[in-house]
Amino acid sequence: MTTLVDGSAPQTRSERPGHVQLSDRAKAERILGWKLAGPAFVIMLAVTAYPILNAVWLSLYSYRLTDPSARKFIFLNNYVVVLTDGLWWGAVLNTVIITVFTVVVELVVGMALAMIMNKIVIPRRTLRTVVLIPYAIITVVSAFAWRFAFAVDTGFINHWMHTLTFGAFSETYDWFGGHWSAIFAICISEIWKTTPFMSLLLLAGLAQVDSSLEEAAQVDGATFWQRLFKVVLPNMKAAIMVALLFRTLDAFRIFDAVFVMTGGSQDTSSVSLVAYNQTISRVEVGMGSAVSVLLFLAVLGISALFVKGFKVDLSQVKGE
Amino acid sequence: MESHVSDKTRTWLGVVSIPIIIYTLIPILWILSLSLKSTATLADGKFIPHEISWDNYRLILTGDARGLFLPALANSVVVCLVATFISVVLAMFAAYAIARLEFPGKKLILTTALAVSIFPVISLVTPLYNLWRTIHLFDTQIGLIIPYLSLTLPLAIWTLAAFFKQIPWEMEQAAQVDGATAWQAFRKVIVPLASPGVFTTAIITFFTAWNDFVFAISLTSERARTVPAALAFFTGASQFQQPTGAIAAAAVIVTIPVVILVLLFQRRIVSGLTSGAVKG
Numbered sequence: 001m002t003t004l005v006d007g008s009a010p011q012t013r014s015e016r017p018g019h020v021q022l023s024d025r026a027k028a029e030r031i032l033g034w035k036l037a038g039p040a041f042v043i044m045l046a047v048t049a050y051p052i053l054n055a056v057w058l059s060l061y062s063y064r065l066t067d068p069s070a071r072k073f074i075f076l077n078n079y080v081v082v083l084t085d086g087l088w089w090g091a092v093l094n095t096v097i098i099t100v101f102t103v104v105v106e107l108v109v110g111m112a113l114a115m116i117m118n119k120i121v122i123p124r125r126t127l128r129t130v131v132l133i134p135y136a137i138i139t140v141v142s143a144f145a146w147r148f149a150f151a152v153d154t155g156f157i158n159h160w161m162h163t164l165t166f167g168a169f170s171e172t173y174d175w176f177g178g179h180w181s182a183i184f185a186i187c188i189s190e191i192w193k194t195t196p197f198m199s200l201l202l203l204a205g206l207a208q209v210d211s212s213l214e215e216a217a218q219v220d221g222a223t224f225w226q227r228l229f230k231v232v233l234p235n236m237k238a239a240i241m242v243a244l245l246f247r248t249l250d251a252f253r254i255f256d257a258v259f260v261m262t263g264g265s266q267d268t269s270s271v272s273l274v275a276y277n278q279t280i281s282r283v284e285v286g287m288g289s290a291v292s293v294l295l296f297l298a299v300l301g302i303s304a305l306f307v308k309g310f311k312v313d314l315s316q317v318k319g320e
Numbered sequence: 321m322e323s324h325v326s327d328k329t330r331t332w333l334g335v336v337s338i339p340i341i342i343y344t345l346i347p348i349l350w351i352l353s354l355s356l357k358s359t360a361t362l363a364d365g366k367f368i369p370h371e372i373s374w375d376n377y378r379l380i381l382t383g384d385a386r387g388l389f390l391p392a393l394a395n396s397v398v399v400c401l402v403a404t405f406i407s408v409v410l411a412m413f414a415a416y417a418i419a420r421l422e423f424p425g426k427k428l429i430l431t432t433a434l435a436v437s438i439f440p441v442i443s444l445v446t447p448l449y450n451l452w453r454t455i456h457l458f459d460t461q462i463g464l465i466i467p468y469l470s471l472t473l474p475l476a477i478w479t480l481a482a483f484f485k486q487i488p489w490e491m492e493q494a495a496q497v498d499g500a501t502a503w504q505a506f507r508k509v510i511v512p513l514a515s516p517g518v519f520t521t522a523i524i525t526f527f528t529a530w531n532d533f534v535f536a537i538s539l540t541s542e543r544a545r546t547v548p549a550a551l552a553f554f555t556g557a558s559q560f561q562q563p564t565g566a567i568a569a570a571a572v573i574v575t576i577p578v579v580i581l582v583l584l585f586q587r588r589i590v591s592g593l594t595s596g597a598v599k600g
Contacts, residue, residue, distance in 0.1 A: 026422070032502060033423030040414035040473060041429050044436045047444070047470040054447035065450070113340065122334040123341075129586040130341050133348065135593075136578040138531050140548040141571040145347035148354055153363040154564050156350060192347060197593070204594035249438045256533040260552060272442040272534070279446040280538050292443035299440050 052296060059289035066283055078290035088291070091269045098183065098270065099251040102190045106247060107240070109191070110198035117199065118206050131196040139193060143260035146189035150175040179266045186268065189257045194250070198243055205239020206232070245306045249299055271295050348575065355568035362565060376569035385554065385566050391543075392550035393574070399461050399546060400529040403468035408522050411476035412514070416506060418477070419484035420492075430481070433474035444470060445538040452539055459541045467535045472525045479524060479592050483517025520592040523581055530578070547574050 059078050063071045082088050113131065120127060134142065148154045152172050161169035175181045209232055217227045233240070255272035262268040264277070275295060279288030349367060357364070358373035380389040418426055448467055449458070457463035487510065495505040536549035545553075551570055554563040582589065 029421050030423040033417040033421040036413035036417035037429050040410040040477060043469055044432055044473055047467060048436050048439050051444045051447040058447060116333055116336060120333045120337060121330050123337050127337045129583060130344050132582045132586055132589060133579060134344060136527055136582045137575055138548055140533050140551055141575055144567055144571055145351040148564060149347060149350050156365050159365040200590055200594055253440045255442060275442045279449055285450050288446040292446045295440045296443045299438060303438060
């Protein structure tokens with residue numbers, strides 16, 4: 001598509017007489033380009049760059065909203081407090097565990113789902129429609145649905161587990177009463193909600209793998225797993241890495257499900273929830289800003305790791 | 321592609337799709353079932369309610385919880401529609417320029433959009449909370465619409481830029497050869513061609529705004545609260561009663577429009593979600 005546009009455009013221009021006119025046209029195109037794209041660009045910067053710079057500045061102060069007169073410049077002291085606090089590291093650990101667990105499961109299940117959707121014939125359209133529903137459901141609604149499903153009183157999961165294990169699993173098991181079981185419930189809600197999106201991204205990548213390659217391997221006697229790992233996956237590596245990068249960053253920001261399902265009890269706080277509690281619940285704006293800046297740096301670090309470490313080609317991303 | 325699939329595989333895949341569909345629908349069916357149960361049978365653990373009760377819907381639509389739910393629904397609709405509208409209009413111009421025109425800084429705009437979209441939302445909350453309180457935007461609809469642009473605008477730019485790259489631009493050139501200016505060509509030729517992409521982008525953008533919880537819960541306290549935030553603050557009819565049924569009913573109400581949109585525009589939404597993400 002792009003080559004077609006690029007190939008034909010200069011041709012049309014060179015047909016126009018005179019060099020002066022051409023450069024005028026190019027100049028006009030430049031101005032029009034920025035006139036059209038400028039407002040969106042400026043607004044994107046205004047709603048993100050300004051607040052984050054403001055956060056960096058606020059993080060250097062001891063500043064509690066209820067007591068503005070006591071505001072004091074304390075340089076990096078907020079960061080020292082945060083980074084030496086067990087609460088922060090506990091939240092980091094929770095966030096990393098949730099991120100790694102959900103992204104790995106989503107990748108495996110999403111890939112299986114994508115392969116099924118790629119080959120399926122009979123309920124093709126139904127399957128693709130149904131799979132879109134979790135993507136479109138509000139995260140808070142998904143979190144409530146799973147909270148109610150895991151709950152002892154309003155749930156069904158305990159009843160099913162009880163039946164499936166022939167009574168070995170207690171019907172009154174309190175999922176939200178323990179750290180790991182609560183984390184597991186949060187992960188299930190996240191996985192349910194975002195696997196379909198992952199599978200659609202992978203399906204788009206899968207559709208670009210030349211099927212004749214796979215058939216050639218099949219003729220040569222390669223097994224299903226050999227074809228998958230030696231032919232299909234290497235040929236869609238770019239799509240997989242992009243999907244992984246986006247999901248990892250998204251999972252690392254986890255807030256909604258934790259807030260709704262546990263509210264941070266049983267030490268299940270995520271990094272985002274810690275930032276929220278500092279700023280909104282405790283109105284410690286300085287401390288909250290420090291946590292926000294640290295989270296921002298963590299996201300930058302993950303992106304850098306993917307781009308430099310795993311060589312994710314971001315020019316592949318989003319149509320460029 | 322399908323022709324290479326044998327009959328045996330075809331049947332097998334058809335069978336496999338059934339558990340997938342069930343898995344996908346289970347939490348939704350569960351919340352639907354809870355919303356239709358009476359308080360007495362709420363904890364019976366059954367998927368099919370013993371007896372259908374509309375009490376929960378009555379509670380949030382005409383009963384005591386009306387004051388919590390209906391204003392939140394109105395806020396959600398207004399805030400998300402306005403944020404979607406602003407983003408799609410701005411993104412339309414930007415994406416046209418990116419897909420069509422040659423100008424320095426194109427890459428910068430796309431990179432910025434990418435960077436903004438991976439931004440941890442909560443990092444924006446602290447400074448905005450402080451600023452909004454100072455300039456009296458806290459707990460207002462405008463105070464939500466502005467930060468929503470950080471979620472919706474980059475998404476809209478990418479999705480639209482991908483759509484716009486697939487448009488047959490020769491038609492625009494033909495119009496320009498016939499004497500139309502660049503602006504006229506854009507308005508008269510490209511806009512009609514681009515409207516399906518614009519429409520799809522609007523749906524995806526709307527979903528994103530509709531889904532927001534972080535901004536809604538942090539930057540509002542009562543008047544401008546949207547549905548996701550209101551759900552988290554629902555209380556039962558009395559302090560001894562769990563709000564489970566009311567939350568379930570409210571969740572069903574806000575889920576229905578989304579499911580209808582998905583059913584109607586499945587194919588377009590999929591192409592919108594993926595066309596931008598993977599080179600197509």
